[in-house]
Amino acid sequence: MPSESFKLIEAEMDFVSKSTLTKSFIQRLPGSRTRLLRNDQIEIYEEYLKTGNLESYSYLIEASASTHISFEIISPQTHLLYHLEGRQPVHYHQPQVQEEFHLRPFHGAFFYAPITIITLHFEPGKYHLQGFTLPLELLDLNGLSGFDYLDEIVGANRQQQPQYRVSLDFEAMEHTRRILGELSTELLKKPLIPKLCILKKIQELLYLSKDKMLKxxxxxxxxxxxxxxxxxxxxxxxxETDGPVLISHIAESLFIESQYLNYLHKERYGLPIKAYSSQELLKKAKHCLEQRLSIKITTSRCGFSDQSSFCHFFKGHTGLTPSEYIRSILPPKAGD
Structure with missing residues (x-):
C-alpha cells in the first residue's frame, strides 16, 4: 500500500529488490507496509504506517557510496523529522531551490514540503530516519504560547507555497527519543488513535524545542x-485521557527535573505538585460517580489498574468509599 503523501522514486535507483513485503506486518496492522530495496550503492529498509490522517515512516539506510535518492511529494504536507542514527547529516534538496537543508545526527525538525521532488543525499554510512506526516490540525495548539517559529511552517502549508520550509532545529536529547518512541508505540497499538494522544506527544516535543531555543x-x-x-x-x-499522569513525564516535557518542579510548586502554592495532581484526579472521580458511572468504569477512567487501588485513593482523600459517596449524593427517598 503506497503512501498517500509521498513515494520513493524507484525508477532512478535500479533496485534489485523493488517490493519485498513482510506479510506478517501487514496482517498484524492494517495500513502498514515493510519493504527492503537494494542496489550496489544503497540498501533501504522501509516501514510505513497510516492510521487515520496521520502517517508514520521509518527508513534504515546503509550507503556504500555517496548516493542520492528522490521522493515525489504528492500533496503539500508538514513533517516531523528525526535523525536517529548516523555520523553524517542528511542533505535535503528541492531541485528548483538553491539552498539545502542539513538534518544533523540526533536532531529533529518540522519540515514543510510542497508538491515537488525532494532529493536526499547520503554519504557512505548507516542512517535511521524517523518521520511523521502531520495533519495541520495537530499543529493547532489551542493557544499554547511561545511557538511562533512554527507559524511559517503552518502558513506555508496552508498557502501551498512552492518552496520547502524548515522550522527550528532541535537537539534530540534522551527525553526527545522517549517521546518519539512513545509516538511510534501508540501508532502500533491500533489502527485508530485518538487525536489527543498524538497531540500530547507533539506538544511535548514543542516544549523541548522551545526550551532549546530559549537556552x-x-x-x-x-x-x-x-x-x-x-x-x-x-x-x-x-x-481528557484515561491513563495515569506521571509527574516525571510532566517535568521532562517542560525540560526540567521533577524535584525542581516540585520545589517550584511548593514555593508558589504551598503543596507538592503530586498533591495538586491528586486533587484534579479526585475531581474527575467525583464527576464520574455523580454521572452515575459504575465504580469499575470510574476506576478505568481515572487511570487505576484495579478497583481496590482506586477505592483506597478515594477514601484516603474523602473519608468515604466510592459506594458511600454515591449514597451520600443520591436524592432522599420519598417520605424520608
Whole structure:
C-alpha cells in the first residue's frame, strides 16, 4: 500500500529488490507496509504506517557510496523529522531551490514540503530516519504560547507555497527519543488513535524545542510560568485521557527535573505538585460517580489498574468509599 503523501522514486535507483513485503506486518496492522530495496550503492529498509490522517515512516539506510535518492511529494504536507542514527547529516534538496537543508545526527525538525521532488543525499554510512506526516490540525495548539517559529511552517502549508520550509532545529536529547518512541508505540497499538494522544506527544516535543531555543538565546522562563504550564498539562491530561499522569513525564516535557518542579510548586502554592495532581484526579472521580458511572468504569477512567487501588485513593482523600459517596449524593427517598 503506497503512501498517500509521498513515494520513493524507484525508477532512478535500479533496485534489485523493488517490493519485498513482510506479510506478517501487514496482517498484524492494517495500513502498514515493510519493504527492503537494494542496489550496489544503497540498501533501504522501509516501514510505513497510516492510521487515520496521520502517517508514520521509518527508513534504515546503509550507503556504500555517496548516493542520492528522490521522493515525489504528492500533496503539500508538514513533517516531523528525526535523525536517529548516523555520523553524517542528511542533505535535503528541492531541485528548483538553491539552498539545502542539513538534518544533523540526533536532531529533529518540522519540515514543510510542497508538491515537488525532494532529493536526499547520503554519504557512505548507516542512517535511521524517523518521520511523521502531520495533519495541520495537530499543529493547532489551542493557544499554547511561545511557538511562533512554527507559524511559517503552518502558513506555508496552508498557502501551498512552492518552496520547502524548515522550522527550528532541535537537539534530540534522551527525553526527545522517549517521546518519539512513545509516538511510534501508540501508532502500533491500533489502527485508530485518538487525536489527543498524538497531540500530547507533539506538544511535548514543542516544549523541548522551545526550551532549546530559549537556552540558545540565553533566556530563562519565569518559575511562575513553569508551574502554570505544569498545572495546565496535568489538568488537561487528567480531564481528557484515561491513563495515569506521571509527574516525571510532566517535568521532562517542560525540560526540567521533577524535584525542581516540585520545589517550584511548593514555593508558589504551598503543596507538592503530586498533591495538586491528586486533587484534579479526585475531581474527575467525583464527576464520574455523580454521572452515575459504575465504580469499575470510574476506576478505568481515572487511570487505576484495579478497583481496590482506586477505592483506597478515594477514601484516603474523602473519608468515604466510592459506594458511600454515591449514597451520600443520591436524592432522599420519598417520605424520608
Amino acid at each position: 540558545a538565546k540565553g533566556l530563562l522562563r519565569h518559575p511562575d510560568l513553569i508551574v502554570r504550564l505544569a498545572r495546565e498539562l496535568i489538568s488537561t491530561q487528567i480531564a
